[in-house]
Amino acid sequence: MNKKFLFSLFLSGVLTFTFAQQKKITLENIWNGTFRTEGMEVLRSMKNGKQYTVLNFNRSPRNSSLDKYDYTTLEKVETLVASSSQIPYFTSYTFSDDESKIILATEVEPIFRRSRLGIYYVYDIASKGITKISESKIQEPLLSPDGSKVAYVRDNNLYIFDVAGKNTQQITTDGSYGSIINGVTDWVYEEEFAFVRSFAWNSNGTKIAFLRFDETNVPHFSMDVYGQDLYPYQYEFKYPKAGEENAKVSLHMLDVASSSISKVDLGEAYYIPRIKWMNNPNYLSVQTINRHQNHIKLHEVNASDNSVKTLLEEKDEAYVDVTDDLTFLPDDSFIWTSEMDGFNHIYLYDKNGKLKKQVTSGPWEVTDYYGYDQANDRIYYQSVENGSINRDIYSISSSGKKKKRLSAKEGTNSGDFSADFTYYINTFSNSKTPYEFTLHRANDGKKIKEIKDNADLLSTLDEYEMVDKEFSTIHINGNDLNMWMLKPKNFDPSKKYPLFLYQYSGPGSQQVANRWMGSNDYWHQMLANQDIIVACVDGRGTGFKGRDFKKSTYLNLVKYETEDQITVAKELSKLPYIDEDRTGIWGWSFGGHMSTNSLLKGNDVFEMAIAVAPVTSWRFYDTIYTERFLRTPQENPEGYDNESPFNYPELLKGDYLLVHGSGDDNVHVQNSMRMAEALIQANKQFDWAIYPDRNHGIYGGNTRNHLYQKMTDFVIEKLRDRPKKPSKLLKQPIKG
Template sequence: MKNSLILKNWIIILFLFASTSYAQQKDLLLEDIFKNYTFNQKSVYGINWMKDGKFYTTFASLDNGDVAILKKNILSNEVVDTLVTNSELAIFLSNPYFRIQDYSLSSQENQMLISSETESIYRRSSKSYYFIYDLSNNTIQPVSENEKISNATFSPNGKMVAYTKGNNIFIYNIATNNTSQVTNDGEWNKIINGSSDWVYEEEFSIAKAFFWSPDSKKISYFKFNEEDVPVYNMQKWQGLYPKDYKFKYPKAGENNSIVTAHVFNLDNNKTSTINTGSNPDIYLPRMQWTTQDGVLSIIKMNRLQNELEIIHYNAVSEETQTILTETSDTYVDLDFNDKLIYLQNGSFLRTSEKDGFKHIYLHASNGEELQQITSGNWEVSSLIGINEKSKTIYYTSREESPLETTLYSIKTNGKSKKKLSTRKGSNRANFSNDYKYYINYNSAVDQPYYITLHSSNGKMLKVLEDNKNLLSKLNDYKLGKKEFIKIKSDNEELNAYVIYPYNFDENAKYPVLMQVYGGPGSQLVVDSFGRTRDFWHYYLANQGYIIVCVDNRGTGGRGRKFKHSTYKQLGKLETEDQINAAKEISKLPYIDADRIGIWGWSYGGYMSSLCLLKGNNVFKTAIAVAPVTNWRFYDTIYTERYLQTPQDNPSGYDEYSPMFLADRLKGNYFIIHGTGDDNVHFQNSVEMVNQLIKSDKQFNSFYYPDRDHSIRGGNTSMHLYQMMTDYLRNNL
């Protein structure tokens, strides 16, 4: 490895496991990864912080195989009470098959809302049987008798539960056991009340679209009128005759739902409609009650998402006021980690990319900017929250490296910044409601979850989970080395990693398999412990492949310019970067330049297809799983954010759509898709196959009946990865 062209660009060298002196005897098998789940990390989950600041509740598996919800002392982590067990509830309900799947406590902490038999709808939505368990008298009652419902949520006063069913909103009164209906016009594929439509759920990360007011007297909600949204028909291949599943899916340039905002008053059963402007072709991605009595905050964006407004609505006067507007020559980013945090005096915290990097800002209640709290050529990853008493804000950032996530605190005046996390890699924090304590979830490439309890000043109080058993188990396997490197492309340094075979010989010649995702704001090259797909890469490395992953231009963690560089031309710079990286790698003396392959899933499937077609003199083989092959087939919110509409930017859609480049195929191409993919429709692969046939190109394809975008369930993952492994053995 002394002659490596990449070596000069190293930023850090990491080994998958520190204890390399131990005899590593076992060969890594696919069954270890996908059947036995040998390398799954243990975690601490189901955390609910209790309001007295001394306890929290959590899920736990008992020695007898039962599942319990436990109350634990924060400082000692000792169990002070077993609130309920699964077996107890099964007896109460005379249902031996009952299983607790999730729970939440009322604000008074005397009742628990428990879900069971949860059935997934789309990525974030589901429906379940819900029960209220009274902790004071050990009684249980269903929220909706013998019916699955969605989004069940306690009112702040703990007296009611609101939920959605049949596209309508309902309120269940716990004391009287009566249910009232808030909306009545809900209808499948026409009107949705209190839940989001498909595209909002997928791209704005919301499933529940109603919100209790702090005084429990009002419910605000979104109404989606999707009557004019085109229907996508997805067949389900079960039974003697396949069934049609038709749902509204707005593809780029097509009609969106008309979304309106409303407030229902429980005192008089009246509903008010909020004025959000005369243009119905807008997005309303966020809604929340502020700390000011009766004031509701709504985020509004235009169709192209290059203008964002924060609107305040007074539920008493029914007046609206736009208090802040942000515009961009590309798009205003609004991701899953963005928070609008209102302080008791009505001021609020938000994040913005407006100075070139995502940072935290403090605004007055009228929207005036009071303070840019963080600054620098690095990104805030997430705004976690604030302890108002000490005026301390908690956040994570990429300040130390785009590959790492570090926890910090800072005062509201932008001073006294303090690094709280002490372990390298990726850190995520879950703070108690009073911000006195937090649980830190750390992992690194050589460390599975290391979960610790801390006081708010960063002092570690207790280790909750160290995954020592997993670390010990890993030492029994032959696992290769992983290095983080930098690769140049068009004068831009790209973050990347390489995984070498366990028995790497620099005098031998190795084929390369590149993994790619590459979509806007994404990151694969991060210092965190691997998941199942990552261990497949270690398996392939031990089969004689070198694995390479490059975060191309357009990916996240490196600022606005880097991320927004792909605006209006998705696929162009990303593909150039992957091809350039492959060319650089091919110069290494131990690389077989004639055997370079690439694979990816979703956006990564789009990229692997495009790389093989555009780089047909570089790549020998590509595997595309659930790929987008034409951006005209994908949804409005995501696609138009980065490409504008097909009407405004037709060349941006067509010049880098794999479908229209099928005649360039020279190498080995394997396209895989689930027929039940509600996200990236099977249509993408069908039309790609049609174009390949038209161009007289030979290829391989495989479909998974009724599997969704994740292509999993039962033996599916094992089958998929075995199939891809065999394909690589024969074609790379």
């Protein structure tokens, strides 16, 4: 026999054996940490710009330490504080402005998404002394600029603790659960405006500005908590649903020396989503926005007499986004981001609110603002200039000239800059490369050294059946939409595969991005290697393709997004390797609303859907989010009801799995209960699961594994192994 042929046969056998040894991804792999990525610990630049701090943890023995590192060497310089017999184990920290003292957080417990209660201490770096702020659990402690005092909230009231004297002064006295809140936000501000602490020290520690919420007339919400005891109990809080009354919010000014409080008159301000002191300690900036959220104002408050001047205002036919990009330069001129030219860009204003320059421009979006280097006149930002699925880091002068692309690799790049903008740490990933961390010079982007990568994870993944995401665009309803697709590893174009769509689709969101995988991506890989084609398309209303594309769904939330997913399924079903009779869709939260609507309104296209924690009526969701996109139900009832799936349960033809956590404080289980009741009364069979006491994330213990096993079984039974439909052609009788 030919020796060359024998060698080829042997090599073929080796390759076949090697391929056969690749393992299939399991749910246990996904949820037990097999594919966990190595990350950089959260670091914070010291004010000298040459060093940074990292909070490090050890599991055995259990301790924590706050360590200082050098940017150039990445080596530890010193330990600032470590847990010990005298210093309790701490899980977060905050410096005073002068970096002389540190607040250490212990015994922290969550309230809602961002809010926390805890026992806090002040650590003095020079004396190494430690002082407990309060015997009770408190919220949001913040050191004065010189580190001599701590302001915090307890039981809805604002307090000030004197560190040296170890005495406490109660500043407000009217705080009461369910009615008055001082210094922290209510539920809806926390969730939708994304902040909790609503007080701030000025730059010399003489004033504190704070917000007061009067939620007395906000409708009351309660949900059952089943727990482990004989009787369940009700958890109660104020939750303003669309069209209902919000808390009345007001701005107040505390003079620290005299303890006097005065109210600032902001006119007809409805929401106050941001307060921020300027560099001049006598001036506070305040952002206000109307209930429709289409008219935002930036005010200047003179803290000496509480007089108010409007610096700028911006209107939009749909809505205006609230961001944290406002930055005051040394002379209190300021940087602001806006979509006013159709894309999100950076603008420079003088201290009186006069526009000096639109700094960035073009048919692309600025996606993150990193800051301004005054000494070298460089603004640092992230954008999608290199394609809406990619992210790059750039610098530009305040005149809009001398723009530089600092990142080099195509994918998702983000920057963490030193305080003086000498260095930055670049976090990079793309769909084929897990996170890489590298140190760079900020002035030109030159890489100084590699810090950490995930080469070990790539080696682990070599043992498993993995396929690459195929990125493309698909032309749907007049738009080129971003898409990715996963095909089985042993893909055969002559076969017919079921199609399973995944999406979220919420306003300004993005699921089709050139970045590393998350948990759902591994689940999609698992499904792909069970002979299912998985695809994702970002339809109208999603982000980073300009104002008009994002806001095209205004007043008709879910209508056009659903039409896009239905059309996507129809178009992809024309591909020769996709079985048009086995089409499914799934999503979570907004995506659960979408999958439900798609199954019902696209009942001639979709055979199955999974909806996890779905909104089923926007009437049940909160004011700030919902009214931003739909206005109130009183103004736009059709926009609320025409896309509410429990108003047309009779349209259900396919298989439907409905999942919710009973302890969801965000999208209440009421949504799924109303959907279930509508389907029952319409005599429509469906599958469902309620996870006791689980919140919107539906996790804890074995919960995620159980949920994804249920979803996997449903996909296999109702999609992959779905019986083929009878032929549409009637067989002709055989003539004798």
